Amino acid sequence: MFEFITRRSVGRAQGGTARFTLPPVVYEIAPGFVAGVRLVGARRGPRKVEAVALEAIKAQTLEPHLSHANIADSEDFKRATANLISIVGNGGGRFGLLLPDGAVRAAILSFESLPEDAEEAEALIRWRMKDKLPYNADEARTTFQVLDQAPGHLEILAIAMRNAVIAEYESAFAGLNGAAVLVLPATVALLPLLPETEARGQLLMHVCGNWLTAVGVMGGRPCVWRTRELDPRDAANYAREIASEAVRVLASAQDRLQADLDRAWLCVRPPGEKEFAAELARALRHEVELMRPPLELGSLLSADERSILEQFGATVAGLVANLA
Numbered sequence: 001m002f003e004f005i006t007r008r009s010v011g012r013a014q015g016g017t018a019r020f021t022l023p024p025v026v027y028e029i030a031p032g033f034v035a036g037v038r039l040v041g042a043r044r045g046p047r048k049v050e051a052v053a054l055e056a057i058k059a060q061t062l063e064p065h066l067s068h069a070n071i072a073d074s075e076d077f078k079r080a081t082a083n084l085i086s087i088v089g090n091g092g093g094r095f096g097l098l099l100p101d102g103a104v105r106a107a108i109l110s111f112e113s114l115p116e117d118a119e120e121a122e123a124l125i126r127w128r129m130k131d132k133l134p135y136n137a138d139e140a141r142t143t144f145q146v147l148d149q150a151p152g153h154l155e156i157l158a159i160a161m162r163n164a165v166i167a168e169y170e171s172a173f174a175g176l177n178g179a180a181v182l183v184l185p186a187t188v189a190l191l192p193l194l195p196e197t198e199a200r201g202q203l204l205m206h207v208c209g210n211w212l213t214a215v216g217v218m219g220g221r222p223c224v225w226r227t228r229e230l231d232p233r234d235a236a237n238y239a240r241e242i243a244s245e246a247v248r249v250l251a252s253a254q255d256r257l258q259a260d261l262d263r264a265w266l267c268v269r270p271p272g273e274k275e276f277a278a279e280l281a282r283a284l285r286h287e288v289e290l291m292r293p294p295l296e297l298g299s300l301l302s303a304d305e306r307s308i309l310e311q312f313g314a315t316v317a318g319l320v321a322n323l324a
Contacts, residue, residue: 022047022319023181025091027084028098028312029169030186031062031209032270034080035308036088037316040300047320048300053087054308055080059232064102064211067135067162070169077172085175093178097169098315101206101213101227104185105132105160108225112152129160139163147221157222159185187213187227190267190314192321193291196220201253201261203284204291205246207268207276210235212242214249218259224249239276243283250284267291267314293317 027036035054041047057080061073071077109128114121122142130137140160148155161183170180187206194202194217202217210232216224226249230238246264253259266277266288281288291314298309309316 020322021181022323023091023094023096025088025094026096026098026182026316026319027081027088027173028186028315029062029172030098030100030269031064031102031211032059033057033312034077034084035312036084037309037313038088038091039316039320047323048296049298049305049309049313049316050300051088052298052301052305052309052313053084054312055083062100064100064229065165066103066105066133067165070100070103070165071172074172081172082175085173090176090178093176094181095173095176095178096182096184096319097173097180098184098186098189099161099166099169100208100211101185101187102211102229103161103165103169104227105129106185106188106225106227107132107158107160108147108222109156109158111154111156113154114156125156125158126160129158133160133162135162141166155221157188157225159188186315187215189316189318190291191215191217191222192318192324193314194220194265198263200263201259203246203249203261203264205242205264205266205280207238207242207266207272209270210238212245214245216249216253216259216261218253218257218261223257223259224253238272239279242276243279246280247283262286264288265291269312269314271311 025038033054033056037049038051039047040050058076061076063072064070125142125144126137126140133140139162141163142160144156144158146156186208190206204215206213210230212230213227215222230241250261253261264284266280268276277288293309293313297317298306
C-alpha cells in the first residue's frame with residue numbers, strides 16, 4: 001500500500017504522512033473537465049462507486065500553474081462544481097481533491113535522515129525543494145512519502161504545492177461546507193494500480209488534457225518523475241510528443257540508475273488511447289497496457305455512469321486500490 005500524502009503537512013517525520021484515509025466523496029479538477037464520485041463501503045474495507053458525475057469546462061477555464069492563479073474563468077468553474085455537488089454531495093463534510101499535475105511539483109529526494117520533529121522535517125524538505133519552485137519555498141505546503149529507508153539513507157517522494165494555489169481550489173468547493181481531508185496530484189492517485197509484485201521496472205505515462213506526467217517505478221518505488229505541458233496549439237502531435245518523452249525517461253533511468261523500465265502503462269483522459277498507445281508501443285518496441293478502473297468498481301452504476309467511470313475514473317480506482 002502506498003501511504004498517501006494527505007492534506008496535513010508532514011505528519012510522522014520518519015514515516016511520511018499519516019495513515020491513508022479515503023473520504024466518501026472525491027472531486028477531481030483537470031484540464032477540460034471536473035469530475036466527482038461518491039463511494040460506499042466499509043471504512044477500511046472494499047469500496048464501490050455509488051454516484052459519478054462529469055462536467056466539461058472550457059479549455060481556457062483552467063490553467064494549471066505552480067504559482068499563478070489556476071482558475072481563469074470562475075463563472076464556468078462555479079457552474080461545473082455546482083452541478084457536480086448537486087449529484088455527488090459533500091460526503092458529510094469530508095471530501096478529497098485531486099489536482100492537476102501542473103499545479104504541483106513532485107521530486108524524488110535523498111537524505112541521510114530527517115528530523116523527528118515534523119516542522120523541522122518540513123522545513124528541510126522545503127529547503128531542498130527551493131530550486132525546483134518558481135516561488136518562495138516558504139509559501140509551499142510540502143509533504144512526503146518514504147520510498148526507501150536504510151541506515152544513513154532515506155529516499156522520499158516530496159510534493160510541494162503553493163498554499164495560495166491550494167486555497168484557490170479549496171475555496172472553489174466552499175459550497176460543500178466541509179474540509180478537504182485529502183489533497184493529491186492526480187498521478188499520485190494512479191500509483192496503486194501498478195502491480196506491486198512486478199519484478200520488471202515499470203513506466204507510467206499519464207496524459208490529462210495537455211499535461212503529461214511520466215513516472216518510472218522500480219521495485220514498487222518511483223525512481224523517475226517528470227511532468228511537462230504539451231503544446232496546446234499542436235494537439236495533432238501529442239502522440240509523438242508522448243512517445244518522445246517516454247524514450248527520454250527510459251534513457252534517463254538506464255543512464256542514471258541502471259534501471260530498465262520494461263513494462264509500460266498508459267492512462268489518457270479524456271480518452272484518446274488507441275492513437276497514443278500505438279505510437280508509444282512503436283517508440284518503446286514493446287506492448288503498452290492501458291490503465292483502466294476494474295469493472296466491479298462501478299457495478300452499482302447505470303450504463304451511462306459506468307461509461308464515465310471507465311473513461312475518467314482511473315484515479316479514483318487507484319485511491320480505492322490503495323485501501324487493499
